[in-house]
Amino acid sequence: MNALNANIPEGALEDKWSNFKEKAKLVNPANRQKMELIVVGTGLAGASCTASLAEQGYRIKSFCFQDSARRAHSVAAQGGVNAAKNYKNDGDSVYRMFYDTIKGGDFRSREANVYRLAECSLALIDQSVAQGVPFAREYGGYLNNRSFGGVQVSRTFYARGQTGQQLLLGAYQALMRQESLGKVKTYTRHEMLDLVLIDGKAKGIITRDLVTGEIERHAADAVVLATGGYGKIYYLSTLAMGCNGSAIWRAHQKGALMSGVSWIQFHPTSLPQSGEQQSKLTLMSESLRNDGRIWVPLKEGEQREAGLIPEEERDYYLERRYPAFGNLSPRDISSRAAKERIDAGFGVGPMKNAVYLDFSRAIKAQGKAKIKEKYSNLFTMYEKITGINAYEQPMLISPAAHFTMGGLWVDYQLMTSIPGLFALGEANFSDHGANRLGANSLLQACVDGYFIAPYTIPNYLADELKAERVKTSHPAFDEAEAQVKAKLQQLMEIKGSLSVDYFHKTLGKLLYDKCGLSRSKEGLQQAIEEIKALRNKFYTDLKLTGDEHLNSELEKAGRVADYLELGELMCLDALQREESCGAHFREEYQTADGEAVRDDEHYAYVSAWEWKGENEQHVLHKEPLTFERVSLTVRSYK
Amino acid sequence: MKLNLKIWRQENASEKGRLVDYQLDGVTTHMSFLEMMDMLNQLLIEKGERTIEFDHDCREGICGQCGMMINGRAHGPLANTTTCQLHMRSFKDGETIYVEPFRSSAFTVLRDLKIDRGSFDRIIQAGGFISASTGQAPEANSIPIAHETAEAAFDAAACIGCGACVATCKNSSAALFTAAKVVHLAILPQGKLETAKRVDAMVQQMDAEGFGHCSNTEACEVECPQGISVLHIARFNYLYHESRLLSKT
Ligand SMILES: Cc1cc2nc3c(=O)[nH]c(=O)nc-3n(C[C@H](O)[C@H](O)[C@H](O)COP(=O)(O)OP(=O)(O)OC[C@H]3O[C@@H](n4cnc5c(N)ncnc54)[C@H](O)[C@@H]3O)c2cc1C
Numbered sequence: 001m002n003a004l005n006a007n008i009p010e011g012a013l014e015d016k017w018s019n020f021k022e023k024a025k026l027v028n029p030a031n032r033q034k035m036e037l038i039v040v041g042t043g044l045a046g047a048s049c050t051a052s053l054a055e056q057g058y059r060i061k062s063f064c065f066q067d068s069a070r071r072a073h074s075v076a077a078q079g080g081v082n083a084a085k086n087y088k089n090d091g092d093s094v095y096r097m098f099y100d101t102i103k104g105g106d107f108r109s110r111e112a113n114v115y116r117l118a119e120c121s122l123a124l125i126d127q128s129v130a131q132g133v134p135f136a137r138e139y140g141g142y143l144n145n146r147s148f149g150g151v152q153v154s155r156t157f158y159a160r161g162q163t164g165q166q167l168l169l170g171a172y173q174a175l176m177r178q179e180s181l182g183k184v185k186t187y188t189r190h191e192m193l194d195l196v197l198i199d200g201k202a203k204g205i206i207t208r209d210l211v212t213g214e215i216e217r218h219a220a221d222a223v224v225l226a227t228g229g230y231g232k233i234y235y236l237s238t239l240a241m242g243c244n245g246s247a248i249w250r251a252h253q254k255g256a257l258m259s260g261v262s263w264i265q266f267h268p269t270s271l272p273q274s275g276e277q278q279s280k281l282t283l284m285s286e287s288l289r290n291d292g293r294i295w296v297p298l299k300e301g302e303q304r305e306a307g308l309i310p311e312e313e314r315d316y317y318l319e320r321r322y323p324a325f326g327n328l329s330p331r332d333i334s335s336r337a338a339k340e341r342i343d344a345g346f347g348v349g350p351m352k353n354a355v356y357l358d359f360s361r362a363i364k365a366q367g368k369a370k371i372k373e374k375y376s377n378l379f380t381m382y383e384k385i386t387g388i389n390a391y392e393q394p395m396l397i398s399p400a401a402h403f404t405m406g407g408l409w410v411d412y413q414l415m416t417s418i419p420g421l422f423a424l425g426e427a428n429f430s431d432h433g434a435n436r437l438g439a440n441s442l443l444q445a446c447v448d449g450y451f452i453a454p455y456t457i458p459n460y461l462a463d464e465l466k467a468e469r470v471k472t473s474h475p476a477f478d479e480a481e482a483q484v485k486a487k488l489q490q491l492m493e494i495k496g497s498l499s500v501d502y503f504h505k506t507l508g509k510l511l512y513d514k515c516g517l518s519r520s521k522e523g524l525q526q527a528i529e530e531i532k533a534l535r536n537k538f539y540t541d542l543k544l545t546g547d548e549h550l551n552s553e554l555e556k557a558g559r560v561a562d563y564l565e566l567g568e569l570m571c572l573d574a575l576q577r578e579e580s581c582g583a584h585f586r587e588e589y590q591t592a593d594g595e596a597v598r599d600d601e602h603y604a605y606v607s608a609w610e611w612k613g614e615n616e617q618h619v620l621h622k623e624p625l626t627f628e629r630v631s632l633t634v635r636s637y638k
Numbered sequence: 639m640k641l642n643l644k645i646w647r648q649e650n651a652s653e654k655g656r657l658v659d660y661q662l663d664g665v666t667t668h669m670s671f672l673e674m675m676d677m678l679n680q681l682l683i684e685k686g687e688r689t690i691e692f693d694h695d696c697r698e699g700i701c702g703q704c705g706m707m708i709n710g711r712a713h714g715p716l717a718n719t720t721t722c723q724l725h726m727r728s729f730k731d732g733e734t735i736y737v738e739p740f741r742s743s744a745f746t747v748l749r750d751l752k753i754d755r756g757s758f759d760r761i762i763q764a765g766g767f768i769s770a771s772t773g774q775a776p777e778a779n780s781i782p783i784a785h786e787t788a789e790a791a792f793d794a795a796a797c798i799g800c801g802a803c804v805a806t807c808k809n810s811s812a813a814l815f816t817a818a819k820v821v822h823l824a825i826l827p828q829g830k831l832e833t834a835k836r837v838d839a840m841v842q843q844m845d846a847e848g849f850g851h852c853s854n855t856e857a858c859e860v861e862c863p864q865g866i867s868v869l870h871i872a873r874f875n876y877l878y879h880e881s882r883l884l885s886k887t
């Protein structure tokens with residue numbers, strides 16, 4: 001299979017994207033309205049792509065499972081979005097941002113993709129401001145910045161603690177504008193359940209109307225998946241309840257390769273679990289680490305309240321272990337360091353599963369008013385959830401599953417291994433390597449949708465113009481629809497005794513323990529067997545109530561069925577990678593003081609898994625990573 | 639703690655609904671309201687009954703998908719808090735809790751507590767945007783915006799579109815929702831140019847959807863999860879009248 005050609009354009013790193021754009025094929029304006037596209041997802045990646053391509057003149061069908069496009073989970077991003085504007089004159093540049101991102105990803109991403117991300121970051125800020133995104137401003141009226149984990153410059157733009165919401169509303173409004181112009185039709189409360197291939201090319205999807213339960217067919221000249229991340233596989237995570245891996249998984253079963261599947265980021269500053277019924281872990285933005293200091297008591301099993309523990313009996317473990325970056329160390333490192341302290345018995349809080357995030361010094365130095373201005377909504381949110389006033393007591397935080405670096409394999413043009421199927425945003429694997437830097441993923445979702453897909457998709461469509469427009473009466477649609485219906489019926493007919501949530505929670509716990517913040521060969525092998533057994537139990541003992549119309553339990557069942565397969569592939573991916581890199585920490589591969597040991601000689605590649613059928617072994621393909629500009633160094637934040 | 643729940647059950651948009659009684663034991667104070675609902679649904683599954691349908695997604699107060707009338711108040715007893723952010727520590731052991739959908743002539747009940755808020759999307763489609771296509775934007779710092787202006791725009795833009803303002807309003811008015819968008823865009827230099835056209839089109843759409851008129855009861859501000867001020871409605875009215883005047887000259 002030659003699918004693993006990443007199609008990187010010729011030329012020096014700085015020129016590749018320009019070279020591509022100069023040569024990319026175009027579709028003439030009169031022909032654009034003859035072509036139809038499907039975009040699944042209305043998050044930053046989906047909405048921006050749909051709006052931008054509709055502006056060019058294509059007709060687009062846009063899908064989301066929420067009741068409005070504005071509710072995609074991009075809305076929940078708090079902290080900010082990166083761009084190498086260098087407004088602070090602190091030494092930032094496109095190259096530096098590129099380097100920080102490559103290094104942050106532990107040298108497991110493509111140079112060319114990452115460089116393009118940094119390059120396009122400049123235009124994104126311009127675009128968002130033009131749409132009315134109310135980014136924070138200095139008193140002189142110019143845009144303000146703050147710094148985020150893993151970098152030494154201030155390149156993060158933010159809108160209080162609701163940056164994702166404001167960026168998304170900008171993209172959503174652009175989308176609604178195109179809808180009012182008749183270019184876009186949005187299908188809310190619709191879930192994609194299968195991809196339709198005709199002659200090996202993506203030509204449509206099968207969806208379920210979540211209100212009526214109707215199974216529908218949609219045909220198009222190309223299909224875009226911008227369906228977000230699958231971190232909800234752990235059940236407890238910072239993702240929304242409906243986030244799923246189903247769209248990409250069904251595409252995977254139709255032949256799209258999946259990459260870096262086990263690279264999952266745990267966010268260091270989430271609220272800890274506080275009880276059995278808990279359904280979600282709320283994130284406290286990483287930006288809090290700009291002013292908050294992280295610590296645990298020096299004494300194991302400490303009983304005193306935080307305020308009563310004197311300075312010299314506190315262990316500011318990030319400042320101790322990583323003096324250069326301290327509390328702003330990258331996420332994987334901060335999360336693992338927290339887990340290390342918690343596992344060693346120094347955890348705090350009622351369940352001893354947390355660490356402190358303390359603002360007392362910042363409040364003393366800057367005043368409560370300043371801290372309030374920067375973070376008031378986060379402090380309010382913290383109080384709403386926990387009942388605790390964080391101006392007076394330190395917050396309790398702990399790591400939580402948060403972001404999936406892995407996803408569908410895509411080439412430089414964001415096309416998957418299936419011609420005509422594109423994957424954008426968190427749904428693809430591309431730019432973050434084995435660890436994503438904070439505030440880079442809003443950026444990636446936006447850049448994919450506003451600036452990359454509007455060149456690469458027409459480049460593909462130009463050749464499709466001659467092809468016949470497909471109709472939903474094609475036998476490939478009959479077959480896909482029949483499969484979808486059979487699957488739904490199968491789930492309804494199991495009539496066992498255990499609820500979907502039981503299976504989701506069990507899978508989540510298992511993955512958290514064995515394929516979470518740290519992994520081992522033995523644990524992963526066990527996990528694979530346990531997941532297989534759990535999957536068998538699912539298909540013999542699942543209990544669904546309700547009917548085939550509006551039925552949340554049925555929706556969840558379909559997602560968990562896919563998670564039960566995806567979870568196994570995650571373990572397989574983690575098992576084959578016998579090194580530690582980024583978020584992937586294999587216990588066997590660490591230094592004496594617990595730092596990750598990467599193996600560039602054997603593992604400087606991207607894994608790309610091929611589905612071979614139910615109960616068949618996945619096949620591993622490798623896309624070797626070659627580095628022309630950066631030299632691979634040990635990723636040290638000391 | 640133990641609760642007596644009276645929950646609205648309705649098969650679909652065309653059938654009539656009713657309140658159904660449920661008893662729930664073992665609820666703890668740090669559970670969220672939706673986790674309490676999850677727990678009840680688990681019991682219903684055990685009994686082989688259809689679960690109670692309700693909307694939710696982010697469960698952190700930002701997506702705007704959740705929303706129920708709890709004891710007659712939109713999003714429950716706390717001011718400025720979404721249903722998903724409400725915790726059971728706000729209730730007492732043995733309490734009776736009424737749970738109903740957000741109601742308005744412009745929101746249809748789909749099943750149980752789930753409603754259709756598509757009317758909000760259509761109000762935005764009518765004009766709730768700045769006509770700036772991808773690629774047209776000038777350098778971001780070329781138009782300075784005063785710190786206070788950016789903050790004021792944010793205050794309006796923070797709306798999560800949950801519909802609590804409508805549900806709590808005796809007139810079912812969408813004035814706060816619409817005003818928030820109009821003001822957000824009108825006070826920014828980028829959005830100012832289209833104000834007259836925008837406000838006119840959005841008001842027309844608001845009326846066409848069947849939302850009522852605002853009679854300044856100010857009930858909406860209390861329930862709004864983002865605490866969006868009713869002063870935006872005053873400004874919105876001003877901009878509306880200004881647009882009418884302009885269209886006459
Ligand atoms: C709590 C939180 C905070 C974050 N904070 C930051 C931050 O500060 N900075 C940063 O850079 N990044 C942050 N991130 C990450 C960032 O928000 C996401 O990576 C990014 O927004 C993903 O955008 P997306 O468009 O790819 O996906 P999403 O916004 O998740 O959108 C997915 C879309 O796909 C649709 N969809 C999914 N499956 C289906 C299906 N089967 N059928 C139909 N539709 C489907 C959904 O309805 C939705 O419209 C944060 C993430 C979380 C969870």
Ligand code: FES
Nearest residue numbers: 695697702704722
């Ligand atoms: S579930 Fe998102 S606001 Fe409540």
